[in-house]
Amino acid sequence: MIAMHKILVVDDEKSVRYSFRKLFSGLPYIMFEAENYDSGMLAFSEVQPDLAIVDIEMPGKSGLELLKDLKAQNRDVPVIMVTAYGSSDRVIKAMKHGAFDYVEKPFEIPHLFSLIEEALKSSKPQTSEPYTLPAKKSNQKVSSDERLIGDSPAIKEVFKLIGKVAASDASILVTGESGTGKELVAKAIHTYSDRASKPFIAINCAAIPETLLESELFGYEKGAFTGANKEKPGKFEEAHGGSLFLDEIGDMSLPLQAKLLRMLQEGSYERLGSTKTQFANVRIITATNCNLENLILKKEFREDLFYRIRVVTIALPPLRLRKDDIPTLAMHFLQKHAGPEKATTLSINPEAMEKMMEYAWPGNIRQLENTIKRAIILAKGSVITKELLTNELEPSATPITSQQNRLDFYLSSEIMKREGEIFQLVARDVEKDLIVWALNKTGKNQVKAAKLLGISRVLLHDRMEKFEIPRN
DSSP states (O other): OOOEEEEEEEEEHHHHHHHHHHHHSSSSSSEEEESSHHHHHHHHHHHOOOOEEEEEESSOOOHHHHHHHHHOOOOOOOOEEESSSSOOHHHHHHTTTOOOOEEESSHHHEEEEEEEHHHHHHHOOOOOSOOOOOOOOOOOOOOOTTTTTOOOOHHHHHHHHHHHHHSSOOOOEEEEETTTTTTHHHHHHHHHHHTSSSOEEEEEESOHHHHHHHHHHOBHHHHHHHHOOBBBBBHHTTTTEEEEEESGGEEEEEHHHHHHHHHHHHHHEEBBBBOOOOEEEOEEEEEEEHHHHEEEEEEEESSSHHHOSSEEEEEOOOOGGGGGGHHHHHHHHHHHHHOOHHHHHEEHHHHHHHHHHSSOTTTTHHHHHHHHHHHHOOOOSEEEEEHHHHHTTTTOEEESHHHHHHHHHHHHHHHTTTTHHHHHHHHHHHHHHHHHHHHHTTOOOOOHHHHHHHHHHHHHHHHHHTOOOOOO
């Protein structure tokens, strides 16, 4: 006999519940329905479903509140959230509070069924006494200038990962090209974590001379060196209880890497000029725009530290792989930099937007923001035209438009130094970029991604494991 799975659908729209009932007709699912928070909690308690599908936007208490209380009642039941507006804040909060995943209206039916099957397989057998967890509440507000912007599948995968890792204290490595927003990811992880009320300290390892970086991180005692006229706490001390973001970690010297490794392993360190051991409770988030594995091969980065800092890796896609977000980002920067009065009258005409969509943005989001700032300053009327962007977005400056430019993109100065290994290193980078692109293009649907690339699912899985690309 085929096992029947109980699915609870909570949505205030009767037509949506009817659509689910039609979809599940003839399938091994028994559907139960509720229209709001109260009836949803009651049905969940009575039915004890194998899966819940919950709409975020409902009158009264929202779907997010229902999600938190469902997970508090029984954390083993997977919950798929449904939303018409997949903003970064909603997606991150949903994932943080334990959502299995989320889908947007209108549904893509094959993807929905794939998600349902995956969720049912992941759920544990029900116990007579459900686990209970205290509901966590946060009044932390995210400034519009400090939040991640975008609606593309690529950036929403990043939102999901942020939500999943925020509740833990695991060390996170954020990778991506310059200008992709790595510090914003670090801030989001901190903001949605239980450390949100404590300090978030950021330091760029490449911007501080090697001789000063150690004292910046660990502090120093009076008289530790010439000019040390008084004691100074380091960033680890300042970030106690909170999060410390180390940008450009690949630029850190090997001796300093050893001290950082000890801090990660034991939580202890000494200030410069002191033999007294100090302790700090700090979550470490690191970022890099270079290939740390290549630095390990060159003996420029410690392998043991590499595995310590990247318990979870969040790979930020370059802007050229999330072009659907360009209009949203452009309008966000327009409102941010035009001022309250000018922002209501200033607009970007279609030709200018088309030009921005065609450009490859080697400087990523930072370059886009600076381009919009420049256009606002130079605009004579109330419209940003194509002509205002001409000098900034010259065709000759656009990479990936010719064979040489495509090669230049992958042939970094570091790789060019690796004579005899260039083919292997570039081929690896190209292969990884292709797989990440295909997965983002298909909403992480591995069957579709393999078909799009013209390879088998077995080969796709093999490469995902090889390049450590998350499956979810």
